[in-house]
Amino acid sequence: MKEIKHYINGEYVGSASGRMFDNVNPVNGQLIAQVHEAGREEVDAAVRAARAALKGPWGRMTIDERAAILHRVADGINARFDEFLEAECQDTGKPKAMASHVDIPRGAANFKVFADLIKNVSTEAFEMATPDGTGAINYAVRRPKGVIAVVSPWNLPLLLMTWKVGPALACGNTVVVKPSEETPTTTALLGQVMKDAGVPDGVYNVVHGFGGDSAGAFLTEHPDVDGVTFTGETRTGEIIMRAAAKGVRQVSLELGGKNASVVFADCDLDKAIEGTMRSAFLNCGQVCLGTERVYVQRPIFDEFVARLKAGAESLKVGEPNDASANMGPLVSHKHRDKVLSYYRKAVEDGATVVTGGGVPQMPGELANGAFVQPTIWTGLADDSAVVTEEIFGPCCHIRPFDTEEEVVELANSLPYGLSATLWTENVSRAHRVSGQLEAGIVWVNSWFLRDLRTAFGGSKQSGIGREGGVHSLEFYSEMKNVCIKL
Ligand code: NAD
Numbered sequence: 001m002k003e004i005k006h007y008i009n010g011e012y013v014g015s016a017s018g019r020m021f022d023n024v025n026p027v028n029g030q031l032i033a034q035v036h037e038a039g040r041e042e043v044d045a046a047v048r049a050a051r052a053a054l055k056g057p058w059g060r061m062t063i064d065e066r067a068a069i070l071h072r073v074a075d076g077i078n079a080r081f082d083e084f085l086e087a088e089c090q091d092t093g094k095p096k097a098m099a100s101h102v103d104i105p106r107g108a109a110n111f112k113v114f115a116d117l118i119k120n121v122s123t124e125a126f127e128m129a130t131p132d133g134t135g136a137i138n139y140a141v142r143r144p145k146g147v148i149a150v151v152s153p154w155n156l157p158l159l160l161m162t163w164k165v166g167p168a169l170a171c172g173n174t175v176v177v178k179p180s181e182e183t184p185t186t187t188a189l190l191g192q193v194m195k196d197a198g199v200p201d202g203v204y205n206v207v208h209g210f211g212g213d214s215a216g217a218f219l220t221e222h223p224d225v226d227g228v229t230f231t232g233e234t235r236t237g238e239i240i241m242r243a244a245a246k247g248v249r250q251v252s253l254e255l256g257g258k259n260a261s262v263v264f265a266d267c268d269l270d271k272a273i274e275g276t277m278r279s280a281f282l283n284c285g286q287v288c289l290g291t292e293r294v295y296v297q298r299p300i301f302d303e304f305v306a307r308l309k310a311g312a313e314s315l316k317v318g319e320p321n322d323a324s325a326n327m328g329p330l331v332s333h334k335h336r337d338k339v340l341s342y343y344r345k346a347v348e349d350g351a352t353v354v355t356g357g358g359v360p361q362m363p364g365e366l367a368n369g370a371f372v373q374p375t376i377w378t379g380l381a382d383d384s385a386v387v388t389e390e391i392f393g394p395c396c397h398i399r400p401f402d403t404e405e406e407v408v409e410l411a412n413s414l415p416y417g418l419s420a421t422l423w424t425e426n427v428s429r430a431h432r433v434s435g436q437l438e439a440g441i442v443w444v445n446s447w448f449l450r451d452l453r454t455a456f457g458g459s460k461q462s463g464i465g466r467e468g469g470v471h472s473l474e475f476y477s478e479m480k481n482v483c484i485k486l
Helices: 040-054 063-079 081-092 103-120 157-170 185-197 215-220 234-245 269-285 298-314 333-348 364-368 404-411 427-436 469-476
Strands: 002-004 006-008 011-013 020-024 031-036 125-128 136-144 147-151 174-178 204-206 227-231 250-254 259-263 291-297 352-355 375-378 395-401 419-423 441-444 477-485
Touching: 006 040, 040 147, 040 174, 040 204, 040 215, 063 081, 063 103, 063 157, 063 185, 081 103, 081 157, 081 185, 103 157, 103 469, 147 157, 147 215, 157 174, 157 185, 157 227, 157 469, 174 215, 185 204, 215 234, 227 234, 227 469, 234 250, 259 269, 259 404, 269 291, 269 298, 269 395, 269 419, 291 298, 291 404, 298 352, 298 375, 298 395, 333 375, 333 395, 395 404, 404 427, 419 427, 427 441, 469 477
Parallel strands: 002 031, 147 174, 147 227, 174 204, 227 250, 259 291, 259 419, 291 395, 375 395, 419 441
Antiparallel strands: 006 011, 006 204, 020 031, 125 136, 136 477, 352 375
8 A cells, every 4th residue: 555655855754643544546436545644743844844945055046057957847747747647647537638638748837837937037127316316226136935835726736736836946935735635646746856856855845634723724824934825715715814814924825716608699609619518527527717607698598508418418437547538537525425415406496407417327446436427507596506606516507698798797796706708709799798707817719728928816706816927926936126326
């Protein structure tokens, strides 16, 4: 049986308490590994190591040296691509076809993108007049923030964790990462890659455990952490924000969503169906940017529902090695209980179940997996919990609308504002409606098309701050102004 340990100050170490928890494969319910659970002692040690490393070789390196190391980290992930792929697919159950195109390559790219960016980003300088006529020059320098706590979720484990660790290290910080308890393996594996790439000990640390009253809380409450970056549920974000308030630590919060897709009758229907299939069902619906609310203009409503139903019914649910499978299981049986509770609630609230709504018949050991059927509903009231709460499963509710004004109001009616998708061939409408949608990211005639230089983040209760490109650098560094009197 495999054991997964913490990675602290360049060494894999177990918990002093000996406390462990199970890492279970959601494909078949089998145990993958036993994971050490960090207590305050291990979290303290990791934060101490990260603090000390700021003053070590890492803190004295030039930007070029740091960037070269981060390139080697990316190359190291690619060199061990199959190992990362196997680990990510065992932890999450997702198809290898997806993880090999999205999770692992993006996990590596996150280091290269920010290494290149930090080498090329400029700051500012101002000449100013002084009363004695000699003048002064102001210039800004970018300095690391210090020790960054990274708390990450399970849906895209390596991708979302490195999306934070990449820019944090590029800016010269040190990190302590607390990966999701559901998906600890790739974060653990990255320790070896860091070591081999020449990242000094103490720069990248990992502590495993749960959230409240465990490693997550111990880390985010730790007084010697300078900033907290978190991706996960909105409710957890509120708790973390409170923890970070003590000591006035800055937070970056990438939180939940209940994203709308708006399909106008003037859209290219083939593209809208293909895009909605992906936005509702990719990664078994466990994508924060995914679409659980679909609004379709009345003239094409029936056709849209029929075609999306046919699409959902053509999806194959299977295990990661099955190249013909489009979807794996949900990440865990616990999460499946949550998703199935919404499947039941939809029926109680009077939904028409267009397709799915239950658990598929799976062969052999897959019968013990956390699989659910891709599901589509119509006919729910706008205030049903199924329409207002994030389910995070392979499902969506489709509702007809008549006018642009009506659909903008519907799309904006929830406290979330992560992303929205718009399908129309009318360019004026595309600009007009994009401007009116309350979301941090709007896609027109596409979904999940990402340029890593662009701002990523949510409005309203979907988050605080933006990551991506220079926006990440804003969070992971401090601008210091130096004023020189001439
Ligand atoms: P979660 O909030 O349950 O857990 C996320 C992480 O926080 C885990 O590592 C967990 O152990 C830790 N945690 C939980 N309670 C904590 C506490 N009290 N103190 C400190 N840490 C704590 O979220 P999840 O279920 O892992 O992920 C799914 C959620 O993440 C969904 O809401 C999804 O929308 C959101 N998400 C958002 C984005 C985005 O970019 N906005 C991206 C991916 C996922």
